[in-house]
Amino acid sequence: MAFIKPTQPKGEPEVDLGRLPRHVAIIMDGNGRWAKRRGLPRTAGHAAGAETFRTIATYCKDIGLEYLTVYAFSTENWKRPLEEVSAIVGLLKKYLLESIEKMERDRIRLRFFGDLTPLPQELKELCGRTNEISKGYDGMQVNVCFNYGGRDEIIQAARAFAAACAAGERRPEELTEEMFGGYLYSAGIPDPDLVIRPSGEVRISNFLLWQSAYAEFYFTDVLWPDFSPEELRRALAAYQGRDRRYGGV
Ligand code: FPP
Numbered sequence: 001m002a003f004i005k006p007t008q009p010k011g012e013p014e015v016d017l018g019r020l021p022r023h024v025a026i027i028m029d030g031n032g033r034w035a036k037r038r039g040l041p042r043t044a045g046h047a048a049g050a051e052t053f054r055t056i057a058t059y060c061k062d063i064g065l066e067y068l069t070v071y072a073f074s075t076e077n078w079k080r081p082l083e084e085v086s087a088i089v090g091l092l093k094k095y096l097l098e099s100i101e102k103m104e105r106d107r108i109r110l111r112f113f114g115d116l117t118p119l120p121q122e123l124k125e126l127c128g129r130t131n132e133i134s135k136g137y138d139g140m141q142v143n144v145c146f147n148y149g150g151r152d153e154i155i156q157a158a159r160a161f162a163a164a165c166a167a168g169e170r171r172p173e174e175l176t177e178e179m180f181g182g183y184l185y186s187a188g189i190p191d192p193d194l195v196i197r198p199s200g201e202v203r204i205s206n207f208l209l210w211q212s213a214y215a216e217f218y219f220t221d222v223l224w225p226d227f228s229p230e231e232l233r234r235a236l237a238a239y240q241g242r243d244r245r246y247g248g249v
Helices: 031-037 042-063 082-106 121-134 150-166 177-181 229-240
Strands: 023-027 067-074 109-113 141-148 194-197 216-219
Touching (some): 031 042, 042 067, 042 229, 082 121, 109 121, 141 150, 216 229
Parallel strands (some): 023 194, 109 141
16 A cells, blocks of 8 residues: 655654545635735736646646646636736636646646636637547546636536426436536536635635535645645545545444
8 A cells, every 4th residue: 555655744644545535626715815925916826826736736646636626716706806817817828838738748637617608719719629638538637617606507507407308308307416417517527525725714615516515625724825735645634534424324
């Protein structure tokens, strides 16, 4: 059995690589505060956050995680100043352009959760292309939630099911949890086992509401740009110490 030793002071928990969660989801929070503490504009916090995302995604791939889902932009984030919204959209584009080669090399699958229609045409095409290229790959799957909201996702799914019923393709009484899951952005992907929220906030903020029904949650005060592989190992070790009962005893 393989273990990784966190580079932590003695006594820190170890992570059993044979018992990793299949799917880890992260709310990348605290970029603004990280920047403020350094007297930098919030956009600098997002740039640092995008680097952290790259580091953490690479680490997850290295340890053999199957699915990583990150919350990059919520349906509520449009309320932010235009400059900040543009910066986040720009970072997504930069990240995709810089990652295509690596994704090919590591056979990373990329999927987007959210409504991409309001994005600039060029970025939409880039998202579509990276998604298409990676469909045939078999490496770690990264899901980027962009213009994503958990309630919005459920509403979209309910509408799609209702439309299928109206078209005579489905009947309301045949709807099961499993079938409903097939209408969500996450269709075909196992539910997250572990949801991590850094930055000291202890709430779900409309993230994977349906999918996280039985997830374990891990909260830390560390701000996202400071979130390191060591922090992730702490979260994984905490997860491995949990007793998941799914409503049983
Ligand atoms: C939350 O921190 C963070 C966001 C709303 C944006 C996250 C975006 C990135 C990490 C970069 C782009 C993404 C990719 C996939 C490359 P906050 O701004 O709410 O921080 P605060 O709570 O401290 O103000």
